[in-house]
Amino acid sequence: MGVAVAVYSSRFKYIFFANPQTASKAIAKTLQKSLDGHAMPDWDLRRDGDLQIKKHHATWQDLQDAGLMTREQLDELFKFTSVRNPYDLLVSRYLKRKGRFINEPKKYRWAQENPKIKASMDAAQEQPFAEWVAGQLHRHKEKGSTIKGPLEYLDHADYVIRFEALQAGFDEVLKRLGVNDPIPIVAENVTSERKEGAKKRHYTEFYDDASRELVGRVYAPIIERFGYKFG
Template identity: 30%
Template sequence: MLLSPGHRFLFIHIAKTGGTSVRAALARRRWADPWYWPMFLCSRLSHLSGHRIGTKLPRHAKAIAAKELLPREVFEGLFKFAFVRNPWDLQVSSFHHIRRERPQYLGGHQDFASFLRWKLDPARPPQYHLDTSIELQSDYLIDLHGNLIVDFVGRYERLEPDFDEVCSRIGIAAPRLPHRRQANDRGADYRRYYDDATAELVARHFAADIKRLGYRFDGIDGAVSA
């Protein structure tokens, strides 16, 4: 999550949706925010009192966390945005990320299909690095009553034009969007990783995302529903 009180925006960073590139592009603007350095110092020094203050929200915190922690008028005055991704594509990306950077979390499953079945098995003991990618993306965007509480939901599939729209809404010139953490160990078409059974497994597990975010196995079906 990236908060800029000066530029009045809040970026909700859902893992594996291009968020690292978005954060990098907006970092310079954040450093120029007159509120950034006081917030940074308060966060670093607050431990001296024995308490941490909420000036730095967790990287992958949900929008509801900011709504609960920030004063109501501050939260409502922010332009809140996030990016989402086709759930079938996201699972392929997650598999390659874990295999490349944390192979000890594969659970002995070296191919995508067996790893996916094991990862989505409800009887499997939870593991942090796996369970962030089996959470619903829509849960990052809603309040406790299921209401959408962000102002704009961009898509990984059209990252650059949607990022330009974000910058226009913030009121800044769009900086170049760097390609951070770009994988080169997978094919471009996520669909070739699936058979009917594994595609249906993702469809069942992420049914709420598919419905709310307007995705289908082979693309985008519609807009994000409120």
């Protein structure tokens, strides 16, 4: 139950799409624990030996392409997801690759076995954040393109919970589902690596002017849609 998946409930008629690193694991775990949520799918779906859909972070289109749900079935559900300020999200991603993914290899074996993530982890050990993020986004910089991945979750949602107002957003979901009793979101996968002593470093401390401009351009569709700002 500790992984982030699409979570479905026939009883409450919702489906939650787990947008990576937006508290999606905490939300998924809460839904599974308290709101009759079930993983969709609850396995890695393979056909003829090829991976068709991963249970981690399945999207609206993934479920249709795999024949697990039809467009008509999805249209009848309340669809929601979550979003996070990209400037903050990238710092969290960097620290996890630099810290726990390396320090707890058995727990994060999936990261060790993913060549792209492993390369990102290796780079994080050697590079300060500004240099690391420039390397992660260099293809987008060269092509002048923007990030599309998060839009696979956001574009098909009836409601989006903001990471920065997590419980308030989840309370609104409960209201729309007709659930009157309060349900607190469980604590899950919190980034502890940002602390220096007793002080938690703000994400703005990791950026220089070039990296801030790069992230602002590459993530412009999300930043503009949700009114995010640096700082």
